[in-house]
Amino acid sequence: DTEVTQTPKxxxxxxTNKKSLKCEQHMGHRAMYWYxxxxxxPPELMFVYSYEKLSINESVPSRFSPECPNSSLLNLHLHAxxxxxxxxxxxxxxxxAGVNVGETQYFGPGTRLLxx
Amino acid sequence: GENVEQHxxxxxxxxxxxxVIKCTYSDSASNxxxxxxxELGKRPQLIIDIRSNVGEKKDQRIAVTLNxxxxxxxLHITExxxxxxxxxxxxxxxxxNTDKLxxxxxxxxxxxx
Numbered sequence: 001d002t003e004v005t006q007t008p009k010x011x012x013x014x015x016t017n018k019k020s021l022k023c024e025q026h027m028g029h030r031a032m033y034w035y036x037x038x039x040x041x042p043p044e045l046m047f048v049y050s051y052e053k054l055s056i057n058e059s060v061p062s063r064f065s066p067e068c069p070n071s072s073l074l075n076l077h078l079h080a081x082x083x084x085x086x087x088x089x090x091x092x093x094x095x096x097a098g099v100n101v102g103e104t105q106y107f108g109p110g111t112r113l114l115x116x
Numbered sequence: 117g118e119n120v121e122q123h124x125x126x127x128x129x130x131x132x133x134x135x136v137i138k139c140t141y142s143d144s145a146s147n148x149x150x151x152x153x154x155e156l157g158k159r160p161q162l163i164i165d166i167r168s169n170v171g172e173k174k175d176q177r178i179a180v181t182l183n184x185x186x187x188x189x190x191l192h193i194t195e196x197x198x199x200x201x202x203x204x205x206x207x208x209x210x211x212x213n214t215d216k217l218x219x220x221x222x223x224x225x226x227x228x229x
Contacts, residue, residue: 040222041221042222043205043219102167104150109158109159110159
């Protein structure tokens with residue numbers, strides 16, 4: 001398996017809902033990332049997990065809660081989101097992570113989230 | 117702070133022509149520079165990358181050049197085809213930070229038949 005997969009593809013939720021996004025890879029990668037992408041903008045890093053430990057949190061609001069249950073899975077739990085959180089949420093993975101290692105990041109297809 | 121400037125923001129070319137997209141990075145310690153292509157509604161896909169110990173890399177119709185002194189890197193696409201139409205993002209690694217990339221603002225390339 002040479003791909004990063006994400007579920008669901010689309011998600012519509014109200015501001016009081018709780019939902020989760022799921023990301024999976026079976027390439028043996030030990031670094032996984034969550035990005036947020038607004039229309040016509042580049043991906044914006046949210047979180048990095050390295051060897052199942054959270055290594056970067058880009059000052060993301062607590063209504064987004066990441067979880068890495070094992071080296072193949074990455075979740076993003078959503079609670080009490082705002083309409084401005086509507087975006088494409090991309091997961092990515094790379095072989096390893098480290099200071100200035102420069103490993104290629106492979107992206108999943110994303111979850112398109114709409115918050116009403 | 118660290119940033120990557122990308123130009124132009126839009127680029128229209130005739131099929132068969134060449135296209136060049138340029139990026140400038142701010143931190144001279146950056147050592148990894150990938151280029152991603154993102155078609156409408158799709159994931160960003162790596163098309164080519166270059167590391168700071170190399171000045172040029174080519175893969176069929178796509179090439180990337182790096183000028184470390186000027187902190188510039190460029191994507192060159194030759195013999196463009198309509199299927200090259202997409203948004204292209206450059207990125208640069210952030211030194212002293214776990215595999216963090218800073219992305220450029222993107223270039224929308226349109227190739228007209």
